Amino acid sequence: MVVSPKIAPSMLSSDFANLAAEAKRMVDLGADWLHMDIMDGHFVPNLTIGAPVIESLRKHTSAYLDCHLMVTNPMDYVEQMGKAGASGFTFHVEVAKENWQELVSKIKSAGMRPGVALKPGTPVEEVYPLVEGEIPVEMVLVMTVEPGFGGQKFMPNMMDKVRALRQKYPTLDIEVDGGLGPSTIEAAAAAGANCIVAGSSVFGAPEPGKVISLLRTSVEKAQPTT
């Protein structure tokens, strides 16, 4: 297998009042990562959680916290997110055109894994320099909905971006986020995505563990065997 599947339930769809228990439930059901959506009410028209919640959650889990920062000034969050115990720090390319090199370097120095995300309207070519940089990002997150809210409809035309990335970077972690579930995973896996964020399809299912394992099996089946 060239790249390993990472199934990341989006905690945005969890019961925030019981976050520690929800995180444990997802890990016990087979989640590889926990996807944490940080929104500032400015980059996107919604406000969620920040470093204090990551810090609280970190006391209850050793899971990989895959933090997706939908914020206008990601640089302002690096230090606090690192101290809070975030594992991955994925910022949006749309707000890091000038300073991405410094940002990636600071994310690494703060002990986190850097990733870059792109909105549906952003051309995939914009992230190539970040993947090929002197200090490269280690994951690209292709948004398959407009960022801001869970429960939206998957945009299949975003798979062209995933295909282009996979063709260019065979071992890169490529994450898809938004509207992923049993009815859309085949398209994403066939295009080459290996990190799968799923919120409403997991938390809304009668048996979330079955959805997690279905997502994993789809990614495994789509991988080349050599």
Ligand SMILES: O=C(CO)[C@H](O)[C@H](O)COP(=O)(O)O
């Ligand atoms: O980044 C996000 C929204 O901006 C969420 O991670 C995403 O929407 C997950 O939710 P769902 O699987 O329900 O679409």
Ligand SMILES: [Fe+2]
């Ligand atoms: Fe997300």
